[in-house]
Amino acid sequence: MDIRIAPSILSADFCNLERDLQAIANADLVHVDVMDHHFVPNLTLGEPIVKRICEVSPLPVDVHLMIEDPDRWAPEFARCGADSVTFHMGATHAPVRLARQLRDMGVKACFAVRPAEPVEPIFDILDEFDMVLIMTVEPGFGGQKFLANQMAKTRRLRDEITRRGLDVHIQVDGGVSRSTAAIVAEAGADTLVAGSAVYGADDIAAEIDLIRNNAAAAYRN
Numbered sequence: 179m180d181i182r183i184a185p186s187i188l189s190a191d192f193c194n195l196e197r198d199l200q201a202i203a204n205a206d207l208v209h210v211d212v213m214d215h216h217f218v219p220n221l222t223l224g225e226p227i228v229k230r231i232c233e234v235s236p237l238p239v240d241v242h243l244m245i246e247d248p249d250r251w252a253p254e255f256a257r258c259g260a261d262s263v264t265f266h267m268g269a270t271h272a273p274v275r276l277a278r279q280l281r282d283m284g285v286k287a288c289f290a291v292r293p294a295e296p297v298e299p300i301f302d303i304l305d306e307f308d309m310v311l312i313m314t315v316e317p318g319f320g321g322q323k324f325l326a327n328q329m330a331k332t333r334r335l336r337d338e339i340t341r342r343g344l345d346v347h348i349q350v351d352g353g354v355s356r357s358t359a360a361i362v363a364e365a366g367a368d369t370l371v372a373g374s375a376v377y378g379a380d381d382i383a384a385e386i387d388l389i390r391n392n393a394a395a396a397y398r399n
């Protein structure tokens with residue numbers, strides 16, 4: 179699988195969002211973190227802003243919902259023009275029904291697990307999803323330290339996907355940088371979210387290329 183880089187706009191300048199979306203045009207996706215002050219202790223943005231991001235972004239928009247009741251709200255974000263919508267294991271009541279609803283709308287369905295959540299419960303429903311997101315920090319904030327203890331889980335998931343010949347991306351999110359890119363790719367992740375590492379760089383485009391190259395050299399399926 180090709181390595182994909184998804185910069186998180188959580189670390190962008192929200193007053194210069196269009197500029198900061200153009201600055202990552204050499205990436206593969208733009209990662210948009212939606213938080214509701216309930217599922218996580220932080221509040222970011224809602225549908226009107228996601229809709230405008232989808233309209234101006236040069237890249238497909240990957241919406242990461244850290245909200246309660248995604249069964250109710252995820253389709254609303256899909257309608258904003260997202261390419262993919264991710265919801266959390268700990269928040270949904272009917273993941274298969276929601277994944278099918280998103281896919282029926284032409285949007286990729288993705289399932290996320292937090293650091294303390296196992297990935298094995300997803301195995302039986304893996305074919306319902308386009309991507310699984312392994313959180314490598316506790317969700318809620320950018321700029322946290324990467325949790326290397328999530329790599330065994332990532333490897334078990336990649337091995338299961340490979341064994342069954344499925345076409346499912348593995349995304350990692352949290353603390354990904356030029357120095358952790360190889361570790362996550364070696365564990366089998368192909369889609370790397372990076373917020374502070376990208377937007378904190380002096381040369382944003384060069385940093386995206388460096389993270390991608392470091393990951394590509396280490397990727398193992």
Ligand SMILES: O=C(CO)[C@@H](O)[C@H](O)COP(=O)(O)O
Pocket residue numbers: 186188189209211242244315316317318319320321322351352353354371372373374375
């Ligand atoms: O979902 C989240 C945080 O909950 C992320 O997408 C962060 O925005 C990643 O930021 P960095 O750890 O890369 O700074």
Ligand SMILES: [Co+2]
Pocket residue numbers: 186209210211242351371
């Ligand atoms: Co995220």
